[in-house]
Amino acid sequence: MLENEANPTISKSTGLPRKRFYRARAHSNPLSDSHFPVPVSPSRFDLSGHYPQFFPSYDQVDCSKKIRFADIGCGFGGLLISLATLFPETLMIGMEIRDKVTEYVKERILALRMTNPGQYQNISVVRTNSMKYIPNYFEKGQLLKMFFLFPDPHFKEKNHRRRVISPHLLDEYAYVLGIGGIIYTITDVEELGDWMKACLANHPMFEALTREELEVDPVVKLLNSATEEGQKVARNGGQTFQAVYRRIVPSVC
Amino acid sequence: MGTHMEEEKNREAAPALISVHPSQNSVAVSIGSDLRVFDLHGDCVVNLVDDSGGPSHKDCIRAIRYGANGSLFVSAGDDKLVKIWSTHYWHCITTVCSEKRVSAVAISNDSLYVCFADKFGVVWVVDLHGLDGSQPLINRKAAPLLAHYCSIITSLEFSPDGRVIVSADRDFKIRVTVFPKNPLDGAHEIQSFCLAHTEFVSCLAFLCSLDHPQGFLVSGSGDSTVRLWEISAGSLLDTCDVGTKAGLLQSDGSEEVVSTVTALCTIADTTLVAVAIQSLRGIMLLSCDLSAQTLSIAKVVSNMGESFIPTSLGSSSAGLLWMVTGASNLHGFDNASLSRVKVISGLKTINLVSVVNDTTVLDDNKIPGGVKLLEKLQGHVCVEEKVFLLAAEAVKTAMSNLLIKKQYSSEKREFRKRTRNDRKIKVSISAAAKNRCPNNF
Numbered sequence: 001m002l003e004n005e006a007n008p009t010i011s012k013s014t015g016l017p018r019k020r021f022y023r024a025r026a027h028s029n030p031l032s033d034s035h036f037p038v039p040v041s042p043s044r045f046d047l048s049g050h051y052p053q054f055f056p057s058y059d060q061v062d063c064s065k066k067i068r069f070a071d072i073g074c075g076f077g078g079l080l081i082s083l084a085t086l087f088p089e090t091l092m093i094g095m096e097i098r099d100k101v102t103e104y105v106k107e108r109i110l111a112l113r114m115t116n117p118g119q120y121q122n123i124s125v126v127r128t129n130s131m132k133y134i135p136n137y138f139e140k141g142q143l144l145k146m147f148f149l150f151p152d153p154h155f156k157e158k159n160h161r162r163r164v165i166s167p168h169l170l171d172e173y174a175y176v177l178g179i180g181g182i183i184y185t186i187t188d189v190e191e192l193g194d195w196m197k198a199c200l201a202n203h204p205m206f207e208a209l210t211r212e213e214l215e216v217d218p219v220v221k222l223l224n225s226a227t228e229e230g231q232k233v234a235r236n237g238g239q240t241f242q243a244v245y246r247r248i249v250p251s252v253c
Numbered sequence: 254m255g256t257h258m259e260e261e262k263n264r265e266a267a268p269a270l271i272s273v274h275p276s277q278n279s280v281a282v283s284i285g286s287d288l289r290v291f292d293l294h295g296d297c298v299v300n301l302v303d304d305s306g307g308p309s310h311k312d313c314i315r316a317i318r319y320g321a322n323g324s325l326f327v328s329a330g331d332d333k334l335v336k337i338w339s340t341h342y343w344h345c346i347t348t349v350c351s352e353k354r355v356s357a358v359a360i361s362n363d364s365l366y367v368c369f370a371d372k373f374g375v376v377w378v379v380d381l382h383g384l385d386g387s388q389p390l391i392n393r394k395a396a397p398l399l400a401h402y403c404s405i406i407t408s409l410e411f412s413p414d415g416r417v418i419v420s421a422d423r424d425f426k427i428r429v430t431v432f433p434k435n436p437l438d439g440a441h442e443i444q445s446f447c448l449a450h451t452e453f454v455s456c457l458a459f460l461c462s463l464d465h466p467q468g469f470l471v472s473g474s475g476d477s478t479v480r481l482w483e484i485s486a487g488s489l490l491d492t493c494d495v496g497t498k499a500g501l502l503q504s505d506g507s508e509e510v511v512s513t514v515t516a517l518c519t520i521a522d523t524t525l526v527a528v529a530i531q532s533l534r535g536i537m538l539l540s541c542d543l544s545a546q547t548l549s550i551a552k553v554v555s556n557m558g559e560s561f562i563p564t565s566l567g568s569s570s571a572g573l574l575w576m577v578t579g580a581s582n583l584h585g586f587d588n589a590s591l592s593r594v595k596v597i598s599g600l601k602t603i604n605l606v607s608v609v610n611d612t613t614v615l616d617d618n619k620i621p622g623g624v625k626l627l628e629k630l631q632g633h634v635c636v637e638e639k640v641f642l643l644a645a646e647a648v649k650t651a652m653s654n655l656l657i658k659k660q661y662s663s664e665k666r667e668f669r670k671r672t673r674n675d676r677k678i679k680v681s682i683s684a685a686a687k688n689r690c691p692n693n694f
Contacts, residue, residue, distance in 0.1 A: 031403045033658050035666065040425070041448035100673065131402045132424060135446040161373075161403070167439070168375070168400035171430075175443040204441055250442065 009107070016111045019076070022104035027152055028097045030131045030162055036099075038128060042139045050124035051091055067091045067138065070176075071147040072130045072164060075228060077105035077123075079147060081112065082226035084123040086218065090144075093137075094125040102127040131164060134172050141178040145219070148196070150229035153189040165196040167203065174205040177247040182209070186223045186242040188233045193241025206245040214244060265654065266647035267313035267331070268515075268564035269579030269592040271630075275323045275521075277569035277621070279340065282630040283314035285581030285590045288328050290343060291626045298629045299343045303336075307348025310334060313581055316369070320360035321411075325381075327367055329355035335369050335379070335395070347393045349379050357408050362415040366436055368398060370406035375399075376420055378436045396437045399430050405656065408457040413468040417444055417484065421454035423656050427472055429484045445487030452476035453656040456517040460524055465543050471526050473514030475656060479528055479539060481548040490546040498550055499533045513652065518566035518574065520600045525551065525608065527574050527597075529563040531649050536563060536576065536597070538608065557595050557614045560638045562645040572601020573621070577630075580644035591644055594630050596620045 009021040039045040047067070048055035054065055069087070071080055074094025083092055096102045105125040112120040128137070151164045160166070165185060173183060183206065185196045200206045214220050224230040224240055233240055269284045278294045288310065290299035303309055312332035319326050319340070329335040335349040335358065353371035360367050367379045377395035404422040411418055411432065418432045418440065427447035430440045452475030461468035469490070470482040477496025480489060496512035516529035526539040526548070535555030541548050563576040579592030599611035617627055 035658075035661055040451060041446075099670070132404070135426065135428075136448060140443075140445065168397070169402065171399060171439075171441045171443055172402075174441065175446075204438075 010111065015115050017104055017107035019104065022100045024098045024100040030097065030129055034129050034132065036127050038133050039136050042137055045137055051121060053121040054091065065091060066142050067093050068144040070095060070143055073148065073151055074105060074125060075101060077108055077125060078227040079149060079222060080123045082222050084120045088122060090122060092123050095128050095130040096125060097127065097129050099127055131169060134176055138176040140175055143177050144181050146173055146177060146183050148183065148185040149223060149227050150187055153187065153192040163195065165199050167199050170199060170203045170206065174247055179247055179249055181247040183245050184219065184223055186240055188238045188240050190241055193243065197243040200243055200245040204250040205247060207248050209244045209246055220244060265651040266580040266582045267315065268648045269577045270314065270317050270565040271567045271575050271577040272317045272319055273567035273569045273575050274319050274340065275321060275569055277571040278323060280575060280630065281317055281326065282577055282592060282594065283317050283328060284579055284592045285313055286310040286332065287590065288314060289630050291622050291629045293621050296622065302342065302344040305345040305348045308334060310336065315356055316358040318358055318360065320364045321362045322364055325360055325364050327358045327360060329358050329369055337367055346384060349393055349395050351377065351395065357406050359409040359411055359418065362411055368409055368418060370409050370420060372405050374401035374404045374406055374422065376406065376409065380437055397439060398436055399440045401426065401428065407453065407455050410457045410459060412484065413459050413461045414466065419457055419470060419484065421457050421472060423453040425450045425452060425454060427454055429487060445484060447482045447484065447487045449480060449489045450474040450476050455514055458517040458519045458526065460519050460526065460541050460543065462524065462543055469543060471517055473517045473528060475513045477512040477514065479514055479517065479526065479548060481541060481546065491548040493539055493548040493550065495528055495530060495537055495550065498553065499530045499537065516563065516566045518568050520568050520572065520574065521570045523600060525600060527566050529566055534559065534562055552609050552612065554597055554612055554614065558638055560641040561593065561595060564648055573598050574600055578641050578645060580648045583644060583647055591640055592631050593641055594627060
């Protein structure tokens with residue numbers, strides 16, 4: 001192969017995409033109209049392109065195999081990649097609104113699949129606005145885990161409605177989560193941490209995990225260590241604030 | 254900039270709306286900020302009394318409706334006011350201020366709650382407990398009930414059994430939410446989403462019968478279809494492509510006809526759905542077979558004048574379909590607001606064959622209330638018909654500006670990404686691979 005034909009966006013030593021070619025703005029306006037394709041309904045969401053090893057063709061989709069974990073605002077995909085080997089039989093998807101970042105995660109997963117045959121087949125990424133289109137991707141009660149790691153803090157009160165954890169959006173997350181499903185949230189912004197905890201605590205369909213439950217859950221440990229944002233906070237010696245809640249049947253409705 | 258946009262918006266035409274009392278005691282028409290009511294029971298014009306202490310409507314009314322038992326009436330719109338009226342003496346019980354413009358309203362079947370949706374996708378609920386009809390309610394505040402994320406809510410309906418509230422939006426979605434015992438704490442339990450429309454959902458209505466008291470939902474959309482749903486699971490039962498039929502009727506051959514469904518109205522005690530379509534002069538009657546769960550076109554009623562494209566529909570238990578066409582904020586006319594009311598009879602029957610044969614567009618003097626009613630609801634008895642095509646056109650433009658997203662071709666989208674680092678390099682590699690130039694070493 002000719003030297004100059006090697007793709008410079010892919011690192012020669014690791015075979016992974018190089019981040020410097022995928023720099024994107026840190027923020028994206030979730031209120032603006034979206035111009036990417038969105039499935040009309042969950043049954044029309046083609047999984048065969050995302051998980052070719054699990055679904056060899058579009059016609060032969062095994063309906064019992066569904067996406068169970070969703071990383072909302074997956075960023076550069078660190079958590080997904082850690083979870084992929086921890087739960088190799090569970091299908092998971094990252095949802096990211098920034099096109100370039102989505103492209104990066106896509107390349108990263110493809111590269112990992114190449115260098116580790118048989119692995120990382122259960123993770124994928126989609127570019128979407130999850131605040132608008134969650135019900136287009138998942139059926140009622142389909143998900144077991146949802147992740148909201150280091151979301152955009154939107155400090156101004158005027159912009160609080162852009163926060164990905166909000167009282168009204170929790171209704172939709174409660175809809176797609178099965179009973180017993182878990183929401184994981186973490187942030188390095190104390191004010192946002194308080195907000196997310198308050199939203200979840202005040203919602204009739206969520207209850208906090210006990211300290212014992214948090215200690216035995218292997219996923220909780222990944223919230224800080226697996227994501228690029230979490231590593232950055234740790235490097236700078238920052239503090240993080242997490243809220244982990246379980247979807248329950250509301251007592252009165 | 255902001256105020257300029259505001260002015261632009263204000264100049265958009267607003268459609269004339271109609272609502273009929275469930276027992277046909279009265280009929281209401283709104284045009285611009287004007288609310289006109291005619292009392293059919295007393296055969297007289299209603300003078301609205303506003304002693305609620307709140308302001309009166311100053312801007313376009315976007316939603317009007319009677320409650321299921323007819324005792325309440327709600328009007329709301331661009332002036333962010335929600336006015337709740339008692340229909341006994343037609344006085345305003347209370348005026349609730351919304352933070353945003355109001356796009357849809359609904360009244361719970363027990364008339365204890367009024368819900369309204371704003372243009373930011375939030376549905377609010379007003380508690381009417383303690384209302385005895387004689388005393389105005391002061392300072393009623395609305396509490397947030399549910400929200401569609403920053404999407405314009407186009408329609409709001411309670412199910413016939415009152416168990417759920419259904420909301421439709423610009424993002425093709427229909428959400429079915431359990432209406433809780435204490436709605437002031439919010440409605441958190443989503444029963445289902447009804448997803449299949451491929452454009453904004455414009456209108457909703459329920460069909461029910463003795464055998465199916467829970468009812469079936471019908472929805473109309475900018476995708477030129479009317480769809481039939483089972484709401485507890487959100488399953489699509491049937492799709493009726495009204496656009497094809499409307500397109501055939503209108504076809505002058507050349508231009509493509511957009512057949513946005515603008516209004517739906519179910520006829521009480523029947524399984525008929527009247528449909529207003531943006532390009533259709535007249536209305537389409539659909540017939541629903543509730544046991545077979547199908548929806549089919551029964552008849553197109555188009556013999557009502559060259560220029561009558563209804564902007565809103567209403568019906569009562571009397572088996573009449575009331576229609577209005579018109580718009581406010583029209584440019585270039587002395588009278589900037591125009592409306593025309595027409596009525597179709599012969600719908601109250603179980604037998605489909607007789608529906609197809611018996612439907613009649615009533616002459617003006619045969620309409621309940623007669624000329625006196627028309628004078629009140631239209632403002633004039635005679636209106637030049639041609640103008641209504643312009644009104645319909647203005648309403649159409651306003652609707653697409655509001656609800657249809659800009660479409661970009663994939664080439665255009667790719668073109669905009671041409672300078673991106675990750676793309677640039679990939680493109681140059683593939684180009685290099687194509688012309689393998691040795692000088693590049």
